Amino acid sequence: MKIRLLTKEDAEIYLAVRLEGIKENPEVFSTTLDDIMEKDDPIEYKANFLDKESDYTIGAFTDEGDLVGVATLKTSDKEKSVHKGKIVAVYVSPKSRGLGAGRKLIDEIIHLAKELGLEQIMLDVVSGNEPAIKLYEKIGFETFAKSPNDLKYNDQYWDQDHMIMYLKK
Numbered sequence: 001m002k003i004r005l006l007t008k009e010d011a012e013i014y015l016a017v018r019l020e021g022i023k024e025n026p027e028v029f030s031t032t033l034d035d036i037m038e039k040d041d042p043i044e045y046k047a048n049f050l051d052k053e054s055d056y057t058i059g060a061f062t063d064e065g066d067l068v069g070v071a072t073l074k075t076s077d078k079e080k081s082v083h084k085g086k087i088v089a090v091y092v093s094p095k096s097r098g099l100g101a102g103r104k105l106i107d108e109i110i111h112l113a114k115e116l117g118l119e120q121i122m123l124d125v126v127s128g129n130e131p132a133i134k135l136y137e138k139i140g141f142e143t144f145a146k147s148p149n150d151l152k153y154n155d156q157y158w159d160q161d162h163m164i165m166y167l168k169k
Contacts, residue, residue: 001101002061003108006070010059011047013067017059018046021070021091027158028126029089030151058108060092060101068096071105073112073121085113087123090132102135110139110165119168126151127159141165 006014015036022033039045050057054077060069069092075085087109092101113121125132127146141163150160 001063001099001104003104004059004061006050006057006059008047008051010067011043011050014050014057014059014070015043015046017067017070017091017093018089020093021089024094025091026153027151027156028091028129031089032153056109056112057089058105058112060096060105062096068093069101069105071109073109075116075118083117083119085116085118085121087121090123097131102132103139106135106139110167114167120164120166122162122164124150124160124162127161133161133163136163139165 018031019033019036022029022031022036026032036042036045049055054075055072056075057070057072059067061067071090072088073085074088076082087106090102090105092105110121123136123141124147125136133143142165143161144164145162147160147162149157151158
């Protein structure tokens with residue numbers, strides 16, 4: 001499995017994986033299918049997302065070159081928030097789960113966060129998503145809060161766990 005930073009040239013394959021993720025697991029993303037497809041040009045929209053200087057989207061590729069997993073590290077240039085980052089939009093295709101893609105994506109983001117001089121990284125995960133929670137805990141994240149009814153879609157609610165990892169103690 002190859003892990004690398006995605007660029008705007010990857011927008012089309014990134015969009016395909018994001019759409020797959022939203023269809024497969026709508027409860028884990030704050031974005032809906034309609035949110036993306038209502039854009040004038042969804043591919044250009046994702047190209048602009050991948051081109052943002054403060055965001056770093058990592059992709060996991062099979063040996064054949066297929067994109068099967070993604071995760072994004074969002075950072076801030078605001079003085080009071082420059083020390084922290086947030087991991088968002090983590091997804092691994094069902095056909096590649098259990099093969100280490102999720103671990104490799106998060107490990108690469110942690111490595112990148114350290115290179116950027118970040119002191120802490122946070123993430124949100126749907127409560128009850130035990131495979132993801134166990135992975136994050138194994139890597140060193142700790143739950144620091146829970147938000148009941150944090151996401152709502154089609155009249156169904158999902159709680160979220162908020163997790164943090166300190167890179168500098």
